Amino acid sequence: MSPNPSKPRTLYDKIWDAHLVDEQPDGTCLLYIDRHLVHEVTSPQAFEGLRMTGRKVRAPEKTIAVPDHNVPTTEGRDKRIDNEESRIQVEALDKNAKDFGINYYPVSDIRQGIVHIVGPEQGWTLPGMTVVCGDSHTATHGAFGALAHGIGTSEVEHVLATQTLIQKKSKNMKVEITGSLRPGVTAKDITLSVIGATGTAGGTGYVIEYCGQAIRELSMEGRMTVCNMAIEGGARAGLIAPDEKTFAYVQGRPHAPKGAQWEAALNWWKTLFTDEGAHFDKVVTIRGEDIAPVVTWGTSPEDVLPITDVVPDPSQFTGGKVEAAKRSIEYMGLQPGQRLQDITIDTVFIGSCTNGRIEDLRAAAAILKGKKIKDGLRAMVVPGSGLVRAQAEEEGLAQIFIDAGFEWRLAGCSMCLAMNPDQLAPGERCVSTSNRNFEGRQGRGGRTHLASPAMAAAAALTGHLTDVRELMAQEPELA
Amino acid sequence: MDKFTHLSGIAAPMPLVNIDTDMIIPKQFLKTIKRSGLGVNLFDEMRYNQDGTEIADFVLNRPAYRAATILVAGDNFGCGSSREHAPWALADFGIRCVISTSFADIFFNNCFKNGILPIVLPEAERDLCMKDAEKGANARIEVDLEAQTITLSDGQVIRFEIDPFRKHCLLNGLDDIGLTMEKAGAIAAFESQLSQARPWV
Numbered sequence: 001m002s003p004n005p006s007k008p009r010t011l012y013d014k015i016w017d018a019h020l021v022d023e024q025p026d027g028t029c030l031l032y033i034d035r036h037l038v039h040e041v042t043s044p045q046a047f048e049g050l051r052m053t054g055r056k057v058r059a060p061e062k063t064i065a066v067p068d069h070n071v072p073t074t075e076g077r078d079k080r081i082d083n084e085e086s087r088i089q090v091e092a093l094d095k096n097a098k099d100f101g102i103n104y105y106p107v108s109d110i111r112q113g114i115v116h117i118v119g120p121e122q123g124w125t126l127p128g129m130t131v132v133c134g135d136s137h138t139a140t141h142g143a144f145g146a147l148a149h150g151i152g153t154s155e156v157e158h159v160l161a162t163q164t165l166i167q168k169k170s171k172n173m174k175v176e177i178t179g180s181l182r183p184g185v186t187a188k189d190i191t192l193s194v195i196g197a198t199g200t201a202g203g204t205g206y207v208i209e210y211c212g213q214a215i216r217e218l219s220m221e222g223r224m225t226v227c228n229m230a231i232e233g234g235a236r237a238g239l240i241a242p243d244e245k246t247f248a249y250v251q252g253r254p255h256a257p258k259g260a261q262w263e264a265a266l267n268w269w270k271t272l273f274t275d276e277g278a279h280f281d282k283v284v285t286i287r288g289e290d291i292a293p294v295v296t297w298g299t300s301p302e303d304v305l306p307i308t309d310v311v312p313d314p315s316q317f318t319g320g321k322v323e324a325a326k327r328s329i330e331y332m333g334l335q336p337g338q339r340l341q342d343i344t345i346d347t348v349f350i351g352s353c354t355n356g357r358i359e360d361l362r363a364a365a366a367i368l369k370g371k372k373i374k375d376g377l378r379a380m381v382v383p384g385s386g387l388v389r390a391q392a393e394e395e396g397l398a399q400i401f402i403d404a405g406f407e408w409r410l411a412g413c414s415m416c417l418a419m420n421p422d423q424l425a426p427g428e429r430c431v432s433t434s435n436r437n438f439e440g441r442q443g444r445g446g447r448t449h450l451a452s453p454a455m456a457a458a459a460a461l462t463g464h465l466t467d468v469r470e471l472m473a474q475e476p477e478l479a
Numbered sequence: 480m481d482k483f484t485h486l487s488g489i490a491a492p493m494p495l496v497n498i499d500t501d502m503i504i505p506k507q508f509l510k511t512i513k514r515s516g517l518g519v520n521l522f523d524e525m526r527y528n529q530d531g532t533e534i535a536d537f538v539l540n541r542p543a544y545r546a547a548t549i550l551v552a553g554d555n556f557g558c559g560s561s562r563e564h565a566p567w568a569l570a571d572f573g574i575r576c577v578i579s580t581s582f583a584d585i586f587f588n589n590c591f592k593n594g595i596l597p598i599v600l601p602e603a604e605r606d607l608c609m610k611d612a613e614k615g616a617n618a619r620i621e622v623d624l625e626a627q628t629i630t631l632s633d634g635q636v637i638r639f640e641i642d643p644f645r646k647h648c649l650l651n652g653l654d655d656i657g658l659t660m661e662k663a664g665a666i667a668a669f670e671s672q673l674s675q676a677r678p679w680v
Contacts, residue, residue, distance in 0.1 A: 021662070021665050021666055021669045022662055022665050024644070026642075026643050026644055028642075028644040030659060030662060030665070030666075032666070032669050032670075032673070034680045041509050041510070041562075042509075042561065042562065042563065044512035045512065045513065045514050045563075048512070053656075055656070058666075062680075069509075070510060083510075085510035085511070086510055088510075088512060089510055089512060092512055126679070126680075128677075129680065134561060134563075135560075135561055136559065136560050136561040136585060149585075150561035150585050151561060151585065151588070152561055152562075152563035152566075152585060152588060152589035152592060153514075153563040153589075154563060154589065154592035154593070154655070155588065155589075155592070157656065158655055158656050158659065161656050161659075161660070162656065162659045162660065162663075162666060163666065163670075164659060164662075164666055166644075166655055166658075166659065168642070200497055200555055200558055201497075201554060201555040201558070201581050201583075204555070204581055204582075204583065204584060205584070231585075234555070234558065234583060234584070235584075236584050256679075257679035261678060261679045262679075264678075264679070265677070265679050268677065300497050300499075302497075319496075319554075320494060320495070320496035320553045320554055321496060323494070323495065323496075324495060324496045324497060324553075327495070417501075417506050417560075418506060419506045419507070419509060419510070426529075436499075436501070436559060436560075438499045438501040438502065438559060439501070439502060439524065440501060440502075440505055440524045441501050441506075444505070444524055444529065
């Protein structure tokens with residue numbers, strides 16, 4: 001089915017149309033998948049399924065695997081992983097990658113890291129592609145103007161076997177961030193503020209295109225942070241139209257096209273934008289100037305407030321959210337009306353596919369430089385990949401973190417989901433640059449406040465939730 | 480995949496909104512390389528104390544609901560992680576149908592791959608189901624996929640909508656991969672066109 005060329009299309013429409021293999025009268029489509037990313041936790045059963053049915057991986061050259069979710073982030077892990085179940089999963093991925101002939105970055109490889117950081121870093125993720133992975137934060141790759149989303153293990157098996165997915169098209173949603181961000185406000189504050197405004201189901205049934213001046217002004221790292229959390233807003237995927245920043249980021253990466261192919265790719269990529277007059281089913285507009293550094297107070301990513309605010313009273317909500325807010329506040333050990341900045345913390349975690357890239361580490365290090373974290377606090381930095389780690393060491397950031405009192409770890413998902421030994425104890429309170437503050441997410445009974453890397457660094461210095469702008473005011477050169 | 484045609488069973492009420500997949504099956508149970516055996520850890524941290532004893536007032540621990548096969552849930556059920564371990568755990572426990580006003584996208588898809596029927600209803604009708612579920616073990620709810628109806632314990636019938644393709648697959652227990660494999664020719668044709676149009680892919 002060829003699209004009507006005269007009808008203005010959104011970026012999502014264009015990528016969708018370019019990957020349509022088959023469409024049934026009821027709208028059920030078969031969509032071609034350009035890149036399939038695989039990790040150790042959601043793939044073993046899929047490979048097992050292939051073995052049981054005697055099926056092969058249809059396009060091993062388009063399939064990329066890396067262990068990230070439950071690898072330890074301490075030295076020696078390439079020799080031995082102590083937790084037996086984790087070790088079995090990582091060994092299963094080693095074996096599956098070898099048996100099925102797919103691209104693989106083992107734990108011992110410096111390019112190993114969080115799958116959503118490795119994909120873009122190695123140039124696997126390119127504009128206009130369809131990218132899937134058995135992980136909800138696949139939305140990250142939307143920053144390149146790629147249609148990228150998470151899938152379940154049955155769908156992982158489906159993509160391995162057929163390089164396609166059975167899909168129905170989502171609706172189009174536009175999230176425009178106008179104007180510029182104020183000092184101290186980052187991509188993380190944008191994405192959390194959008195979820196705060198629309199709710200965790202606000203994007204359900206939609207693919208979001210983020211646009212507007214504040215989005216255009218973000219680096220590729222910042223755009224990845226924004227798209228990463230599209231899933232927390234309920235959306236199938238988040239997208240940002242590619243531009244010169246995108247092309248500059250991609251060019252020269254190991255798996256990016258070269259020579260004549262680069263030129264051909266660039267020509268197509270430059271057509272990947274939403275046409276004037278294209279229809280969006282839902283539009284949300286937020287002024288960049290209105291976004292403040294934010295933190296979460298509850299156990300849903302929609303529980304977002306500016307750092308200057310107070311813990312809400314559950315009675316100010318409606319419907320099922322009243323009970324949910326009561327439960328959250330009790331779980332978090334807070335009091336309605338309590339100033340967010342008075343909340344003291346035990347732990348700071350900087351890392352994850354949301355905020356484990358070089359720019360995130362630079363932002364945190366800028367706040368920490370020459371200072372020490374609060375006595376008694378546990379603080380760790382887990383770079384998103386071995387290459388991010390190496391670059392941070394080269395730039396002197398690692399030393400700033402170490403001198404401040406942070407642990408400097410090896411790459412992985414780590415405390416974002418606490419499948420490895422990096423976990424919170426019951427009641428322990430953490431400021432985390434990750435993406436989910438669900439009950440028990442970072443360890444049973446653990447309490448998570450989501451924030452930007454700069455805000456996490458500020459909290460590490462003071463020992464409580466802190467407005468990073470106050471620390472920046474003391475050092476005008478940071479602004 | 481198991482077929483889903485007709486279900487008559489006890490419905491357990493879980494009115495909490497935004498029940499996420501970390502709640503449904505916490506991460507420590509994702510280290511398995513199998514699909515089975517997760518039912519015992521369904522809702523683990525809501526269901527058990529740290530010493531492994533049951534939390535008596537958690538709905539699935541209450542005598543009336545221990546054999547529940549249907550969940551009636553608050554808005555936005557299944558949000559968060561893509562883990563298919565969530566529907567695996569539900570199915571292994573015996574839950575074959577979840578009724579809510581909305582589901583997170585990936586969880587919703589995952590249900591259909593595992594013979595679980597997620598039913599989306601308007602709030603007022605979901606609330607009727609919730610009230611019925613709160614009556615306990617004697618209030619059995621019937622779900623008929625072919626007719627697209629829910630029959631409450633008092634005989635009231637609620638109609639629900641479902642995508643026809645998904646309905647067909649559930650009713651017949653069809654394997655998606657097998658269906659797609661039948662389109663291998665179209666996939667090959669697409670790939671050949673792709674290698675011309677976008678050779679860098």
